[in-house]
Amino acid sequence: MTKSDVTRRGVLKSGAFAGAGVALPTIFTASSAAAYTNEPTGGSVTLGFNVPQTGPYADEGNDELLAQQLAVEHLNGEGDSGCLNTFTSKALKGNGILGKKVEFVTGDTQTKSDAARASAKSMIEKDGAIMINGGSSSGVAIAVQGLCQEAGVIFMAGLTHSNDTTGKDKKANGFRHFFNGYMSGAALAPVLEKEYGKERRAYHLTADYTWGWTQQESIAAATEAVGWETVNNVLTPLASTDFSSYIAPVLNSGADVLVLNHYGGNMVNSLTNAIQFGLLDKVVNNKDFKIVVPLYSELMAAGAGENIKGVFGSMNWNWQLQDEGTKAFVKSFGEKYGKPPSNSAQTCYAQTLLYADACERAGTFNPCGVAEALEGFEFDGLGNGPTLYRADDHQCFKDVLVVKGAENPTNAYDTLEIVEKTPRAQVEYAPDHPMFAGGDLGSCNPGA
């Protein structure tokens, strides 16, 4: 009888090691062979669209997703090609990216940083996504941007308006097409001065998180520069639903302007509450009381209904612009989905095309090559006029729109009217501006 060396314990140990090896995420195993994370090897390339599909911004996320799907169609040569016809860079041919068919996976951010990171991680590790795009919150954008930097993929931010995204939290692998709080202030303040005068006293209600803080700081600085006084700034919890307790003190504060640094449901509710309390009917300091909502979105404007009439704000883009890029995108989106796109949809569409274009121009999907192609890139034809992707902080610089709630909307979509297209030069700032200080872009991480 021969004695076998195979023991039960040995089999279990070997099995465990073998199982662990098989179960290792592809991100680790692939990196040893590939030049960079998720290097496409077949005939297709996968993009990851990380948008809020549930939660309070689900409608906005859905609009982003529609635009991203449209961008994929156009990149693959389907549909009417949209902005591929108007984009000044002619690197995109409608045959995918670098000849590979574009496919996509989606994740649900739920407008929660942890959920957004988890969904982005899953798309990168399990689905092989080489770029992440989308989102409707600065908190989420900053969290996902950090993850993409660590994972070695490009992050093309969606709607994120906090100065911090390309300020103290900027990352070499992250790029923002959307404008920011500083730009809102720089564009809005001169218009507010012209409309409401120099001697105004502003009371700020501010959402208590990164976006609210930086927007409030930007708007206060810009309005104080034109002579306004900031009477008070009250931080409101993000979870607030009824703002009556915060609105009531405004009545006796001596302020004659209320600035609502709120977005989404917060904005709809705080504006509704402010109107309920009759603020717009009041006369304070011998002046008509005014309300300002620095960041507007079409979907939120629809939610606020008639309350936004005459209320000033700013936007990254609006479907009513008349340039060729906007017309092409609105036609393409409108004919496919039966409604005009929102500005969050436009930024996601533009970002997807910009990423694809950068890959083509760089001749690679390597994040470092793509980043290099995007840095300092100047372009036009995507709806925002001549635009620069600044190398120093990966922030796009372009015209900013000052809008106000339409007095007499003719349909469900023209709730906002464009008051002014503020030229890019007026909203530019130095890379080391104090409001954007404290961060380090670092170096590109290809992940391999």
Place this chain on the structure above:
Amino acid sequence: MDAFLIQILNGLDKGSAYALIALGLTLIFGTLGVVNFAHGALFMVGAFCAVTLQRVLTLSFETVDETQKDFLGNPLKVKTPYVESWFGPEAGAWIIDWAVPLAVLIAIPIMLLVGYVMERGLIKHFYKRPHADQILVTFGLAIVIQEIVKYFFGANPIQTPPPDALNGVANLGAALGMEIVYPVWRIVYFCFSVLIIGGIFAFLQFTTFGMVVRAGMADRETVGLLGINIDRKFTIMFGIAAAVAGLAGVMYGPINPPNYHMGMDFLVLSFVVVVVGGMGSLPGAVLAGFLLGILESFASTTWATTTIPGINQIIIYLVAIIVLLTRPRGLMGRKGVMEE
């Protein structure tokens, strides 16, 4: 002084919603012994009754207006509500304008039915199960309801404005020479809440049905031994509790535009209200609702938030801790309820 009074009014207004939801929760807990985490969803369903009626009343037919263009440059399709074509532009516009108060009328039967179906279809199977099971199943039900609402109505808030006649502000301090301006609809909401709360108490106090229900709440077995079908009466009470939550939701729409998540926003706070008031105590629920509403309102003032940062977010829980430490059964809790 003016600001102080306005915060009191704000507190009463917030407290109205808390009290109505907490009253329904207590009715269900007191009668059926069920911890109903779907109660916030019923509040939301009520609000969406108003949204639905508003949409029904604004159902329109389209006519093409060649003189105007849509966003794609095609001739604009102008929508005219059927009610305006049936009853004339003025009467039709008046009906649409009063959609929210009219929704109260349709919400009552709808919410009674929803409550009845909920209780007979699901909740009754959990009467003898542990409270943890009840919480899990009702919480799951709440999520299902809110996802259904989101599917049909989307995630964005939907404006349900008050009638023009009840919009705007009223100066409550005019008689005293003070300026205490307050939104008219919020005053309406408070009065409506007081009316509903008074109605529920009167119903329980002065009707035979109410007397049997109260007796059943005190000693279910003995009432059953007297040959009274107490289960049926409790089912009806579940429907009434659902209707109270629903009506609170209908009337809340003009204060904050309804969204699918609004029930969850109120649910946790309303449970705290029930616990602070005393489990199973109807007057306790109402008292705690108004008390916590007022405290929350004052905690949100600039003075409070600058003196103790973050107090606005913790005040309700802080009060709950203090009350439960000093009065473990809550402000008006009864001995034997939720106790072994």
